[in-house]
Amino acid sequence: MDNIVIETNLLTKRFGNFTAVDKISFQVTKGEIFGFLGANGAGKTTAMRMLCGLSIPTSGSGTVAGYDIARQSEMVKRNIGYMSQKFSLYEDLKVWENIRLYGGIYGLSEKAIAEKTDRLLQTLNFENERNTMVKSLPLGWKQKLAFSVAIFHEPKIVFLDEPTGGVDPVTRRQFWELIYQASDRGITVFVTTHYMDEAEYCHRVSIMVDGRIEALDTPKNLKLHYGVKNMQEVFYHLAQTAKRGD
């Protein structure tokens, strides 16, 4: 199945005698929006780091975009995009300079960057902000821009770590509309969030508890399975079983 862009097999990470990620196995397909949920300390960040090629698994294996995450981390990095709530853009650079910089990092040609910049600013309705310093943009705008920059080089997969924390409700929804557009173009979106309504927007959701994936299905099936109305309750149901006192 060449449609699978992320695949892990008993992926495990231990720090000393603490097992942060405990034999997780799952698959994510092309263009899918995959919600990666879990309580604080459940092991999400560690798992995400391994998938991005930033941390080597203790045991088990995984491939991202067809490359082994332990042995071909350089190739993995070339084929993914990443954005988080904290690190997004260079605050002291203008909007277009940020785009130019990321385009340059991924080796796009001058011409391609110029064309794509125009298109990007147009989609975001940012044409008037081209020369604005990033630091003077509202948070929500920054996050939308950061996302667009993260997929600027058309990666196969984009990893989003709590991209909408603290963003106002309207912009938060516009952000998700960008995610949908990316997914329609075939980019796989791997996203963590603490907003449970956002979990509903994902095609499939996994919930991590104590380093293991306790549930993985579509939001609809999860709700059916646990007999509850919304994802919030699914989450309560599962996360309460956590033994690990953080």
Next chain:
Amino acid sequence: MDAISVNKISKSYGTVRALQEVSFEVQKGELFGIIGPDGAGKTTLFRILTTLMLPDLGTATVNGLDVVTDYKEIRRQVGYMPGRFSLYQDMTVEENLTFFATLFGTTVRENYDLVKDIYQPLEKFKTRRAGKLSGGMKQKLALSCALIHKPSVLFLDEPTTGVDPVSRRDFWEMLQRLKKQGITIVVSTPYMDEAVLCDRIALIREGQFMGIETPQEIVNSYQERLWAVHSNKMSSLLAELRTFKGIQSCFSFGDVLHVTVIDDQLSPASLKCFLVKEGHADVEVYPIQATIEDCYMLLAK
């Protein structure tokens, strides 16, 4: 006497107007929520009320004390938990608590009753360094530290940001218990769903309050016709409804779309009929009660 009284407070940083003529009162023993996204001015307001900053214009009192002139006395009476976890990362859990008790000239033992519920789950980690705790645990410790001197007013600036839903729910339960003990609590949050847990809320946006009421009143004041719409093709549904005449706005809310309808002729049944014709299956359209988030989005327009 109100616990907090704010009268036309304004504050600017250069050309950025962080707060514009904000006024409100908080009664003794009230749980007052300030709801708004990052950058709306919540932190500035907290810093003025905790005497860390001076307002450019306007006056404010906490427990009847002026935030500018009586700041030393206010500092004795309030507890403050800033947005960032302001614990000493390299001190242990227990050392942090003892340190903050000493800072306010009291002891942990003297006020242990007040923090007991919150601190107890942390007892087993009391020799662990605060920096090694997870988000939820840090938050509990920070709250314990803010409470250890028995403040009469508690200021919590975004205590639940970045915290998972389960820890958030626990945290709000703790706040309800503190409220029962007569402590006035002012809390800010970007999470709209937490608003319903407050006695009264202020919706803040770009330095201005858009309304101060009980959550119920805010929801009741929502005048639009609001429907939930669902089908098997949600993303194309969103696009179609946006261009549909008679629908003013359309936003995703979990697994449904919330649409506001301005065409009086349109009924849920007729919209459903239309959508089925357009090729949607599993279509559901039904009127719903607005949430705080709907109200916020309406007011923010």
Next chain:
Amino acid sequence: MLILFGMPIVQIILFGFAVTTEVQNIRLAVLDSSNDQATTEIVHELKANPYFGSVMYVHTTEEINKTFLENKADIVLTFEENFQQNLLHTGSASIQLLVDGTDPNMCKILVGYVTNILAVYQQKYATSENTTIQINPHVKMLYNPQTKSAYNFVPGVMGLILMLICAMMTSISIVREKETGTMEVLLVSPIKPLYIVFAKMVPYFVLSCVNLATILLLSVYVLGVPMSGNLGLLVAISMLFILVALSIGLLISTVVDTQVAAMLVSGMILMMPVILLSGMIYTIESMPVPLQYASHIIPAKWYILCVKKVMIEGLGIHAVYHEVIILFIMAFVLLTISIKLFKDRLQ
């Protein structure tokens, strides 16, 4: 930005002028017991040399000591009695060169200059009078008979280390609280800002005292630097200096907001000037006048002077009261300013 572009300029100027190993404006004192033609000619030769600044005459051995103690001369020339007579009759005469040995580099240079000039004079004399003469300079290093360089660098290192540790650590520790946000909570508590300041200073004061003890023990027992003066006095002066350094650290912390900035500022504005202008490596007397004035505001300069005097030259409080008073004033002024500037609000 200012730092980035300003630093090279400042450094080039400082290094260019201060970091010459040439010694200029040498202050010469002469004890001339014979006061004859030959001695006058020699003194005249020395005066004519561009490296030498002023010449003063002393008349007794006690006065020699005094000129050194009061730091009025860099080198003292003592002509033996009947200098010219000896030259005429025996063809040789001797001169004693007394130098302050606490700065061995400077010593060597000074002695080199003088012996060169003497050799030139010998040459001249030989051609004009047609006889060969021999002038024998006897060099005597005061305070540091073996010209150990440790005598020079130990006081310097003491000044540098105490300044860096106290100032840098205090500033960083306060700024770190600003960065992590704990300062917000501290400020909201009823604790007085003065207490916060003192709570920050005391540990580093203690730490610095430990450092001081270590340096002293190492210098005396490992490097063989003598502890000629009163230990109590030295410790007292050192504590005063530590206080000055702590106040500087505090001052830095009130003006910067990040740890990195605190590091940079303390590194740039403390370390460089201390190394260059404190007299630790480069002799202040041979710097251009503006830099000599600039060196007056460097606390380490005064401290290093004190250490040299008390520790190596074995002098008492009367010899250093001038420096001590300056350090006192510095401590008082800096501490007052920084406590005044320490904000009990964010802004």
